[in-house]
């Protein structure tokens with residue numbers, strides 16, 4: 024039977040097989056930055072989301088201000 028590739032990883036330094044959930048090799052303590060979680064959120068996406076949130080927030084404040092001003096009259 025082939026070893027399941029999704030649950031194990033090989034240490035690039037000593038070759039020890041460890042579960043994919045390990046961040047550090049249990050044998051030589053090499054930091055294992057394998058293919059898992061490779062698709063982390065890029066910084067520009069976070070910046071874009073921040074800009075969109077700020078724009079939406081400022082627009083909401085603008086709308087609330089307009090509604091309050093309209094209700095004054």
Ligand SMILES: [Zn+2]
Pocket residue numbers: 034035036037038039048049050051052053
């Ligand atoms: Zn190792």
